[in-house]
Amino acid sequence: MIDGHVHLERGPLTKEYALEFVKEAVNKGIDDLQILDHTHRFKEFEEMYEPMKKIGGGQKKWLDNDFRSTLDEYYELIREMKQLDLPIKVTYGLEVCFQISYLPFLRDIFSRNHFDFLVGSVHAVNNIAYDSSWSVEELWTKYPVDYIYTKYFEESFALIESDLFTQIGHPDTIKMFGYRPSFDVLPYYDRLAKLANKHHVKLENNTGCYYRYHHPDKGLAPDVLKVFKDNGADMITVSDAHRPEDVGSYIKDIWDITMG
Numbered sequence: 001m002i003d004g005h006v007h008l009e010r011g012p013l014t015k016e017y018a019l020e021f022v023k024e025a026v027n028k029g030i031d032d033l034q035i036l037d038h039t040h041r042f043k044e045f046e047e048m049y050e051p052m053k054k055i056g057g058g059q060k061k062w063l064d065n066d067f068r069s070t071l072d073e074y075y076e077l078i079r080e081m082k083q084l085d086l087p088i089k090v091t092y093g094l095e096v097c098f099q100i101s102y103l104p105f106l107r108d109i110f111s112r113n114h115f116d117f118l119v120g121s122v123h124a125v126n127n128i129a130y131d132s133s134w135s136v137e138e139l140w141t142k143y144p145v146d147y148i149y150t151k152y153f154e155e156s157f158a159l160i161e162s163d164l165f166t167q168i169g170h171p172d173t174i175k176m177f178g179y180r181p182s183f184d185v186l187p188y189y190d191r192l193a194k195l196a197n198k199h200h201v202k203l204e205n206n207t208g209c210y211y212r213y214h215h216p217d218k219g220l221a222p223d224v225l226k227v228f229k230d231n232g233a234d235m236i237t238v239s240d241a242h243r244p245e246d247v248g249s250y251i252k253d254i255w256d257i258t259m260g
Helices: 015-027 043-053 057-064 071-082 100-112 135-140 145-161 186-198 208-213 222-230 251-259
Strands: 002-007 032-036 089-097 117-121 202-206 235-238
Touching (some): 015 032, 015 071, 043 057, 043 089, 043 100, 071 089, 135 145, 145 186, 186 202, 186 222
Parallel strands (some): 002 235, 032 089, 089 117, 202 235
């Protein structure tokens, strides 16, 4: 089994901390682990988040406490980890907070920095995160739901078409607070799956919303999962763990329905 998306962000970039994730993966029956961190951990990406900081409030406080590491520090950790004889396959990447306006910026950075994989995720609409504690007040009750979903899908399509990424993060986490547009989202997910096939990008079945935010769906919404499977999309199971103990969470529960 694979857990294709686990974060180091709550701890140091040290071999000892990374090995806690590997140990838990082994305990959970995971034999393929993808370790990453958000781009908002790294100083090299801070410029990209300045428009989000300007929103103020909880979002600014969150971002003001980040950008504490450098990519060189992360590369040193990766180098150390790849020298070890580990009991499972472990690869290393980033989760990139995609914004189409910063596509040239991202292309430049990734022309000079290379990872085993890159997860692209749309985390915000109009520079406001859609899945955070401040999101209902700052986004969902200020903008029409149809507008938010439309912008989300536009950014998601552009993300795939950029050809920068090997994987798309949590493609239906926008459902988290229960807001639904007046239009049917399934044709949009059908287009997403077709684009993912064309650009050779994996789509996540992500359990994070279930155990971290108590959404009733254990992974992808059943109708979205069906659309992806009907298209023969390349999918990957992920826990979105932010702590070692969460590695592999509910992967067994979604494995057969995702990969079968």
